[in-house]
Amino acid sequence: MGLNQDKVFWNASIEEIKKGYYFKGDSYTCLICGEEFVKGIIYKKGDTFYEAEKYAKIHVLEEHGTIFEYLLNMNKSFTGISDIQKTMLLSFGEGLKDKEIAKEMSLSPSTIRNHRFKLKEKEKQAKIFLAIMALLDESKGNKEEEEEELVSIHKTATMVDERYSITEKEKENTIKNYFDHSGKLKDMPSKEKKKIIVLGYITNNFNKGKTYTEKEINRILGRIYEDYAILRRYLIEYGFMDRTKDCLSYWVKE
Template identity: 55%
Template sequence: MDISELFFSSSVEDIKRGYMYDDKKEEYICLICGKVYESGVIYKEEENFYDAKKYMQVHIKNSHKSVFDYLINMSKVYTGITDMQKQFLMLYKSGRSDKEIAEKMMTSNSTVRNYRFKLKEKEKQAKVFMAIMEIINENKSNEDELIGVHKSVTMTDDRFLITEKEEKNIIKNCFDKNNHLKDFPAKEKKKVVVLKHILINFKRGEQYTEKQVNLIIKRIYDDYATIRRALIEYGFMDRKNDCSSYWVKD
């Protein structure tokens, strides 16, 4: 399971913390970047020593500032929050009064109170919707489960409506026994699955030169330029404007 799937399958409490604990592997996993710290190991940061759980908290603070900062800056596709609501929430979290928020946002006190009211209603609706979905999921077949959409996607449409069974069949049909891509598919759904499968050859948090990206892709498919462009276009990877560095998007 990749980090996007792990993120969206985690509980609200785990997402709030920014990490989860895998009982089987006995390790803490960062839900933002996938960093893993093994339970029972002592980690050193400067002159301090931490157990795995505490060190995961240190990692989130040092690498991601805070879980709130990461969540509030996620794509609107996932938060459903407008730019103005986002600005309000950031000011509201900082402890400012309605008057102070209104001044910062250059609006009226009544508008700020309206933001608070609407977001409170949105919270209630989200709780009810989550309860409905949990009831549905209790009786749903795994075969019908849709694959997770990567967190960096900027929009969702029909190309991402793929079940786990479809994903397995597409991978089986598009790749040979040596994991070499037979041909880059024209259908959008197949492209998404193929690109997601190719992405497992790259490590999160690591920077790659364009030459390194090309070499990795070339082991899978001869037309590495097409795949490289598609990984960027579909939001699986990002790069600097001068193409000097590539990385897997969170």
């Protein structure tokens, strides 16, 4: 891809996130996987031809589902949405009435209305918070001294806390200290921050959108570190990769 896709995602505008893609230069790029569609090129699907932006929309829907559901399925640390709120939002998205949702969830209509009210209040809070942060960014732009840039958290992280408070400089130094010139891992760090950096760097050895067998995973990881099994376990545990229940197929999470 050439770009840090997680960083691109977190820096996208609300409108871009709603669409699932952004336009820069001469390309429409998927915010989730980074696939690009060049303006001016006609793309064919079946017997139909599409211009680039239309094809980007089709790609997002077919490869990643609706953006509404994709965002709802992100880690609760990112969305701030509880499981019951997620279920209700999905029901609201389907156009169900309060009485229908209440019946489906075995709750009273008044309970559904209360949750709807709380979601509206959360929306108001989010607007105010975004305005505050935008004003803060504007005020910082007038100052000469710049803060150290933080590394973007991968969208599929299974936990989000102070362990992800990592600067670009810390990332650079950790990679330099823990990997040799050939890309082999010298040792597995014990500190969580460094472990996250190491695992993220290792993920670059795999192609997003590709499914790997366990044998392929072991072979690739074995070239990086002798104890490939622990690398494989950590990549799953920290949300960088996923696998089927029978452990026959693995892939990088997007």
